[in-house]
Amino acid sequence: MNPKFYRSHVLICTGTGCVSSGSNNIKSRLTAKLEESGLQDEVKVVETGCHGFCEKGPIVIVYPEGVFYCQVEADDINEIVEEHLLKGRVVERLLYTELGTEKKIPAYSEIDFYKKQHRIVLANCGRINPESIKEYIAVGGYEACGKALTEMTPEEVIAEVKKSGLRGRGGAGFPTGLKWEFTRQTPGDKKYVICNADEGDPGAFMDRSLLEGDPHRIIEGMIIAAYAIGADEGYIYVRAEYPLAIRRLEIALEQAREYGFLGENIFGSGFNFDLKIKKGAGAFVCGEETALMASIEGKRGMPRPKPPFPSVSGLWGKPTNINNVETFGNVPDIIRNGADAYRAIGTEKSTGTKVFALTGKINNTGLVEVPMGMTLREIIYDIGGGVSNGGKLKAVQIGGPSGGCIPADLLDLPIDYESLQEAGAMMGSGGMVVMDETTCMVDVARFFLQFTQSESCGKCTPCREGTKRMLEILDRICSGEGREGDLELLEELGDHIVSTSLCQLGGSAPNPVLSTLKYFREEYEAHIKDKRCPANVCAGMSAAYVIDPETCIGCTACTRVCPTGAISGERKQPHVINSQLCISCGACAEKCPVGAIAQG
Amino acid sequence: MKSLEELRKLRAELEKELAARNSEGKPKIIIGMGTCGIAAGAREILQAVLQELEKRNLDVITTQTGCIGMCEQEPLLDVELPGKERITYGKVTPKDVERIIVEHVVNGNVVEDLAIARLEEGGI
Numbered sequence A: 001m002n003p004k005f006y007r008s009h010v011l012i013c014t015g016t017g018c019v020s021s022g023s024n025n026i027k028s029r030l031t032a033k034l035e036e037s038g039l040q041d042e043v044k045v046v047e048t049g050c051h052g053f054c055e056k057g058p059i060v061i062v063y064p065e066g067v068f069y070c071q072v073e074a075d076d077i078n079e080i081v082e083e084h085l086l087k088g089r090v091v092e093r094l095l096y097t098e099l100g101t102e103k104k105i106p107a108y109s110e111i112d113f114y115k116k117q118h119r120i121v122l123a124n125c126g127r128i129n130p131e132s133i134k135e136y137i138a139v140g141g142y143e144a145c146g147k148a149l150t151e152m153t154p155e156e157v158i159a160e161v162k163k164s165g166l167r168g169r170g171g172a173g174f175p176t177g178l179k180w181e182f183t184r185q186t187p188g189d190k191k192y193v194i195c196n197a198d199e200g201d202p203g204a205f206m207d208r209s210l211l212e213g214d215p216h217r218i219i220e221g222m223i224i225a226a227y228a229i230g231a232d233e234g235y236i237y238v239r240a241e242y243p244l245a246i247r248r249l250e251i252a253l254e255q256a257r258e259y260g261f262l263g264e265n266i267f268g269s270g271f272n273f274d275l276k277i278k279k280g281a282g283a284f285v286c287g288e289e290t291a292l293m294a295s296i297e298g299k300r301g302m303p304r305p306k307p308p309f310p311s312v313s314g315l316w317g318k319p320t321n322i323n324n325v326e327t328f329g330n331v332p333d334i335i336r337n338g339a340d341a342y343r344a345i346g347t348e349k350s351t352g353t354k355v356f357a358l359t360g361k362i363n364n365t366g367l368v369e370v371p372m373g374m375t376l377r378e379i380i381y382d383i384g385g386g387v388s389n390g391g392k393l394k395a396v397q398i399g400g401p402s403g404g405c406i407p408a409d410l411l412d413l414p415i416d417y418e419s420l421q422e423a424g425a426m427m428g429s430g431g432m433v434v435m436d437e438t439t440c441m442v443d444v445a446r447f448f449l450q451f452t453q454s455e456s457c458g459k460c461t462p463c464r465e466g467t468k469r470m471l472e473i474l475d476r477i478c479s480g481e482g483r484e485g486d487l488e489l490l491e492e493l494g495d496h497i498v499s500t501s502l503c504q505l506g507g508s509a510p511n512p513v514l515s516t517l518k519y520f521r522e523e524y525e526a527h528i529k530d531k532r533c534p535a536n537v538c539a540g541m542s543a544a545y546v547i548d549p550e551t552c553i554g555c556t557a558c559t560r561v562c563p564t565g566a567i568s569g570e571r572k573q574p575h576v577i578n579s580q581l582c583i584s585c586g587a588c589a590e591k592c593p594v595g596a597i598a599q600g
Numbered sequence B: 001m002k003s004l005e006e007l008r009k010l011r012a013e014l015e016k017e018l019a020a021r022n023s024e025g026k027p028k029i030i031i032g033m034g035t036c037g038i039a040a041g042a043r044e045i046l047q048a049v050l051q052e053l054e055k056r057n058l059d060v061i062t063t064q065t066g067c068i069g070m071c072e073q074e075p076l077l078d079v080e081l082p083g084k085e086r087i088t089y090g091k092v093t094p095k096d097v098e099r100i101i102v103e104h105v106v107n108g109n110v111v112e113d114l115a116i117a118r119l120e121e122g123g124i
């Protein structure tokens, strides 16, 4: 029998973001309206994963035209059905409005947010139904797995992954093929593969989206890895706060077993493999590989010294290969299309793409996948649509609590592992927070340190005590009690924690502080010496002075006493104080004959 | 799953279910669905097209357009083969649909006695 032919497919995003903005309701309204209009046999409704543009959700795509509707509400459904599906007229008011030109853009592929993206890992997210293995197979799914198992030896698979240049997307960027090779070469008849989906960085949600939107891709990547290293058992370690990701994974695992991609004698190759899900309780440190394995073993999630590395002694002392979700997500493409095609994307040392979670003071927030080596400028302005509310870019925080801040004048920095490291930041899991002039860099550093400090497992002193001391210093700087020598102390403590902590939680916790000290030292100094927060963020700090324009008579007395030239204005016109320049000395307020100046 | 061959066969089957999501390089049938078109029976034409495509298992994109100002010729049906000019057929009846699909869409020959207009490639 021929498959049922539908002239149109309506794709409704049911990722976490769109569900919370109401997509389930949209789906039931659409289904009802299609029946009412007699269209249920012509139009197919499909649930998909996240498109990365959750801010514009709920998102509905209508094929074959490929029209992208944003912020759709249940009440818009009648119009979509009657106009678009019945009469073929696009509903203009629901289209994406291009920033700057204010043009309505109907086609998915023409939207600025997507135009410069290169989606490999996210290729299927938002395009197929993640709960249907059939749709995954229809777009070429499990072919890489079949090719690896039936046409390649494990050594050939490893060689291909090595050649591709793929590096771990979980933070450290270790070459994936090499890690597989180590695990393969360790003698032992029992080995494990683990997928790290702990995703503890605040603000990061790429792994969640990927698991929700294309779970079979991760399973396929893991089967290939298991074959390459010789493992017959694997775990996916997901945080329990990701119920939708867990549900879709469970469905996917069951389907994969039913189709024989998991289980015994896969593809008739004699290779056996099966996977289990392990739910994590959500401690940040459990994302660290040795703590994660302890947690699977039912022990307290605490890191242990390395070596031995997991490839030698991992889960239950057996050789274990552990990779991040996104790392596994790249594997099927490498095997299917070959290492050379993969290498062609990105830079010499950082090949392929990276997914980033773009947030903060930026117009288009969301998940973006770009080739490695793209500049920050392209990401922020071409894809992200620039700083929101016409603000001025100050810095971009990259890599979450283990990362650092890149100042606006390094906007042309290519985003790859090496360049970020050199600039004092880190790829991390790919968080990217855009900050404008209203952001206080000391406060930002304090925010991230607060996070890591509270997540320290407490096993080693530099991390447990050192981060506490650093935080105390930052607290006092932010409340105007900073002392001479505090900055040097922060640097000394920071360097010490970095070099003596057992795991990379402590090892990278000082990064946000050290990088802001490197690029925004004068802002720290303003807090300490002048007792003032240039961005006017830190409470309890002398705020800049402001002039009440109603009272000011424009005598210019203040301009003449201001030591930093922060005040400007025409004679007999209200004057203004530039808060960035004001050092809160109060000289102007003292001189003002009409009492127009006060601290803001 | 016993072999890569088996998987590829399955994929070829399943691909068809997703056909509507990829219109690149495929023949297109466009039906005039303005209020006038619907009054003249465009819905019946659309259904006839869908039945015919399903019967013949053809990978063809079916889409619609609003009123194009040729109301007296409704129902209108356009065929656009990849890289070819777009042909408009007028006063189409459900009976004509099979002919248009077999002669034009499958065999590439315009059904001259029903065609009423030609448009350069890419025009709407």
Ligand SMILES: Cc1cc2nc3c(=O)[nH]c(=O)nc-3n(C[C@H](O)[C@H](O)[C@H](O)COP(=O)(O)O)c2cc1C
Pocket: A167, A168, A169, A170, A171, A172, A173, A174, A196, A197, A198, A199, A200, A201, A284, A285, A286, A287, A288, A289, A290, A322, A323, A324, A325, A327, A503, A504, A505
């Ligand atoms: C405190 C801490 C938290 C971590 N959290 C994660 C995480 O959530 N997800 C992840 O993939 N890796 C995390 N890592 C890195 C893992 O230890 C490990 O390097 C990674 O899973 C290896 O996979 P990859 O080579 O594919 O990047 C964390 C490391 C540390 C020190």
Ligand code: SF4
Pocket: A285, A303, A455, A456, A457, A458, A459, A460, A461, A463, A464, A501, A502, A503, A504, A505, A506, A507
């Ligand atoms: S560095 Fe921190 S988190 Fe890591 S083991 Fe030591 S105390 Fe625990």
Ligand code: SF4
Pocket: A547, A551, A552, A553, A554, A555, A556, A557, A558, A559, A574, A575, A588, A591, A592, A593, A594, A595, A596, A597
């Ligand atoms: S001294 Fe007072 S009145 Fe004179 S210009 Fe300054 S603010 Fe205005």
Ligand code: FES
Pocket: A013, A014, A015, A016, A017, A018, A019, A049, A050, A051, A052, A053, A054, A055, A057, A058, A059
């Ligand atoms: S959840 Fe719908 S776009 Fe992200």
